[in-house]
Amino acid sequence: MSLWLSGIGVSRGIAIARVQKVHGGDLDVPEYTLAAADVGDEVQRFLDAHGLAKAQLREVRERIPEGTPGDIAAFIDTHILMMDDRSITDATITHIRNARINAEAALLRTRDALISVFEQMDDAYLRTRRDDVEHVCSRILRILLKSDRQLCARGEQGEPTVVVADDVTPADIILLAQQQVAAFVTEYGGPLSHTAILARSLGIPAVVGLRDARRLLRDNETVIVDGETGHVLADPDELALSFYRDKQRKHARHRAGLVRLKGRDAISRDGVPIRLLANIELPEDARIAEEAGAQGVGLYRTEFLYMNRKELPSEDEQYEAYARIVSAVSGTITIRTLDLGADKQVDSGRSHGPLPTNPALGLRAIRLCLKEPELFRVQVRALLRASSHGRVQIMLPMISNLQEFCQASALIESAREELRAEGKPFAPDVPIGAMIEVPAAAIAAPMLARHARFFSIGTNDLIQYTLAIDRVDDEVNYLYDPLHPAVLHLIRHTIESGRSAGIPVAMCGEMAGDPRFTRLLLALGLTDFSMHPNNILEIKQIVVESDVAKLRAAMQDALERKDPQELRERIALLDQL
Incomplete structure (x- = not known):
């Protein structure tokens, strides 16, 4: 039986492929007290993990092809710069030494403190930079917890898959794009999230903010992802497959035809x-x-x-x-x-004073x-x-x-x-x-x-x-x-x-x-x-x-409508002019 789910469509396009669930955010971080003699070794363990995480990001950066839009590389550059920011390393080392706690717990405290600052920011675009902190710290945490994993956009038969996750880091998105991932579906995020921005830049269909997606979707089941409407259809029947395959072909022809407009006013x-x-x-x-x-x-x-x-x-x-x-x-x-x-x-x-309410x-x-x-x-x-x-x-x-x-x-x-x-x-x-x-x-x-x-x-x-x-x-x-x-x-x-x-x-x-x-x-x-x-x-x-001229005449009539639903219906008719 088909299952129809709705999230926020953030990158146009149709994908029809099997699900590959990624348990990206399920990190069980222990906290324990260190013996005084072990503090120095724990600081070094953190620094080693930090160094490896930075090396991984540099490797991803080097693999970005020439001619790729600048905003794609900029995400990785931002994370590399964040790795060099002493506000992460110094604060974590201070927690390890002063509280005598393990590196994972210390980094978690640092992450939570930094995220709280970003969440207070007023600009919506800048506020989403909290994700940068989350992703950088999660990369180090995975190395410390020995749960670092290599993502693969290919299924058992070697075909592209729809990656379903709580969230996906910019580095993972770039690596998966190079493997020709079919689409992304995430439980969190909005139009300004990293997944949304990168998916649009890379031309990959994506739906974000689809709560409980990992619970509702099964590994290897076929899904249809409509990145424009935000719809995800699991276990589609032949009628739905036929409809969306036709829509997929039309979208591909449409994208190919845009190139002709480059030199046109x-x-x-x-x-x-x-x-x-x-x-x-x-x-x-x-x-x-x-x-x-x-x-x-x-x-x-x-x-x-x-x-x-x-x-x-x-x-x-x-x-x-x-x-x-x-x-x-x-x-x-x-x-x-x-x-x-x-x-x-x-x-x-x-x-400039205490944080405003x-x-x-x-x-x-x-x-x-x-x-x-x-x-x-x-x-x-x-x-x-x-x-x-x-x-x-x-x-x-x-x-x-x-x-x-x-x-x-x-x-x-x-x-x-x-x-x-x-x-x-x-x-x-x-x-x-x-x-x-x-x-x-x-x-x-x-x-x-x-x-x-x-x-x-x-x-x-x-x-x-x-x-x-x-x-x-x-x-x-x-x-x-x-x-x-x-x-x-x-x-x-x-x-x-x-x-x-x-x-x-x-x-x-x-x-x-x-x-x-x-x-x-x-x-x-x-x-x-x-x-x-x-x-x-x-x-x-x-x-x-x-x-x-026709659009403006129709809009004047639409704005005179008193009923909001009637206004929406009149606006929808503009696409037919």
């Missing part, structure tokens, strides 16, 4: 030009984005320069990093200023920068200097009122005057824009648009703040709904406010790169989409097949 059937931009984090991503047809960079995050270090990055260090990325981008690059919060220590020993609503992003103007000044000077190497825009995150924007703009102008007096080169006209990710900013968009040079809608936070849910929280992420009427009205209001003021409005949240919402966003009036480079051709195809 993103212009709709009725002649509306659409700008497709990329969200990137590394200089090598700029090359991948350009190859995919990106017309510039709509979001470059700067937080990673500040994290996993004891001292703040200097102006010169930041300038060199920004100059490299700006030089690598041929179009305009929008750089977001620091989006960290008061719950994070960004230098050696300095804290709710960091997402606390001192973060532009609020922190205005309270710590020297922190902001150093970054802005570096950004302005880097603007001499290309076309830079500066974007201010989490703006909630006009006063914040004007204060930040005044500090940027002050930095310009300093650089001018010092004779340091910078572009004379660097646009300053606001990231619209707080409902208050969206509602006040007409007022903000009179001062900002551009808007960029951050849908990830805008949806969370509007609906009062944390989409990284597995208990409530089912409430994350981009189609909620309130969200749609805020997006349309922001776009119309920008158009009335004559400033461009982009969208850099995940919604912009999700093909399910492309026609909807075109209907709402969006013309600038910024997304992961891998999604550009997919979105471009929808754009060139769309009639924007």
Whole structure:
């Protein structure tokens, strides 16, 4: 009898294969007291395991083929850097020596303390970095417990399998991808999890957040995985197999046909030009984005320069990093200023007070920068200097009122005057824009648009703040709904406010790169989409097949519907225009 399960589809595609269950997270970690004479040997045992774990990651890094998207290698680089971070080694050795406990228990204490810090972070994307800590420590733990295992993506007959696990580390995903794994199904995770991001980059179907998947699915049974809808069908009948094999063939033809769009402009059937931009984090991503047809960079995050270090990055260090990325981008690059919060220590020993009860609503992003103007000044000077190497825009995150924007703009102008007096080169006209990710900013968009040079809608936070849910929280992420009427009205209001003021409005949240919402966003009036480079051709195809005028007329009618279900039905009809 078939079993129908639903999780969160995070990477499109259809897989039909047998199940291979991986008991990745079932670690039974003992704790016991050491004799004083054994403490030194236990410290060495931990250091040996740590060294072996780092060597394993380096081996995985060396096996990544040339030309692989930069974000894939970046996951492994992050874990290697974390291995070198003394906050893991020193804290664990201290626990072994002071508490006289075994290395496994000491590392567990270190891991739990670090994870608690990441879980307090306000930015959803950065909060998922807790997974990095989890994966790095788990790799060392497995070596200490002698439970390190080699994963295999092939079944007994040598055919690709669907790997079912509680979670899968980036290193394991890369190794399994090289063995041509059919799909991933995990019990935990969401759209921002490592499994989701890597599966999308590698083009592997994946469903995450499917609770009890390892209990409900049997080893070697045939399953169908639909990475778009999030459905997993176990023990399918011939009718289901026939339907999904046909869907699989259509998807393969569709992907193959996207290559033809690489040199084509993103212009709709009725002649509306659409700008497709990329969200990137590394200089090598700029090359991948350009190859995919990106017309510039709509979001470059700067937080990673500040994290996993004891001292703040200097102006010169930041300038060199920004100059490299700006030089690598041929179009305009929008750089977001620091989006960290008061719950994070960004230098050696300095804290901004006790951890807030709710960091997402606390001192973060532009609020922190205005309270710590020297922190902001150093970054802005570096950004302005880097603007001499290309076309830079500066974007201010989490703006909630006009006063914040004007204060930040005044500090940027002050930095310009300093650089001018010092004779340091910078572009004379660097646009300053606001990231619209707080409902208050969206509602006040007409007022903000009179001062900002551009808007960029951050849908990830805008949806969370509007609906009062944390989409990284597995208990409530089912409430994350981009189609909620309130969200749609805020997006349309922001776009119309920008158009009335004559400033461009982009969208850099995940919604912009999700093909399910492309026609909807075109209907709402969006013309600038910024997304992961891998999604550009997919979105471009929808754009060139769309009639924007018809979509906008249909959307006007849909938004007048009072019943939410009727609104959804009208939105669904947009895909038929």
